[in-house]
Amino acid sequence: MVNQAGDKVGTLHELMIDLEYGSVAYAVLSFGGFLGMGNRLFAIPWEALKLAPEKKQFILDVDKKKLENAPGFDKDNWPDFADRQWGSTIYKYYGYSSYWDE
Numbered sequence: 001m002v003n004q005a006g007d008k009v010g011t012l013h014e015l016m017i018d019l020e021y022g023s024v025a026y027a028v029l030s031f032g033g034f035l036g037m038g039n040r041l042f043a044i045p046w047e048a049l050k051l052a053p054e055k056k057q058f059i060l061d062v063d064k065k066k067l068e069n070a071p072g073f074d075k076d077n078w079p080d081f082a083d084r085q086w087g088s089t090i091y092k093y094y095g096y097s098s099y100w101d102e
Contacts, residue, residue, distance in 0.1 A: 001058050001059075001060050002057060002060070003062065003063075003064055003067075004059060004060075004061060009029070009031060009060055009062075009064060009067060010029045010030055010031030010042075010060075011029065011030050011031070012028075012029060012058065013028045013029060013030040014027075014028040015028070015046075016043070016081050021099065021100065023046075024046040025046060025087065025099075026043040026044060026046060026081065026087075026090070027043075027046060027048075028042065028043055028044070029041070029042045029044050029060070030042075030075075031067070040073070040074065040075075041072055041073050041074070041075055042070050042072045042073075043073075043079070043081070043087075043090050044060065044062065045091050045096045045098075048060060048062050048096065049061070066094070070093065071089075071090065071093060084098070084100055087100075088101060
């Protein structure tokens with residue numbers, strides 16, 4: 001995955017589906033670490049990703065510095081993605097309104 005400037009910012013690890021709304025709620029991005037060790041995971045609002053079909057990749061519309069300071073989690077300790085309060089804080093951090101609050 002790359003950012004708007006074309007810099008590699010991480011790897012798409014998982015897509016989290018909101019079963020209540022029947023849509024993708026988050027992309028889980030991994031970045032950091034060395035040789036896959038110590039990677040942190042980050043839930044990114046689905047709206048922050050733009051598909052670039054001509055390049056066959058997603059572009060992450062988030063400033064690299066913001067991503068570096070983002071709230072993340074350990075690969076062995078995932079948050080409760082069904083927790084709407086937690087989700088709202090993630091959406092707000094990235095500057096998006098959560099679709100369930102609209």
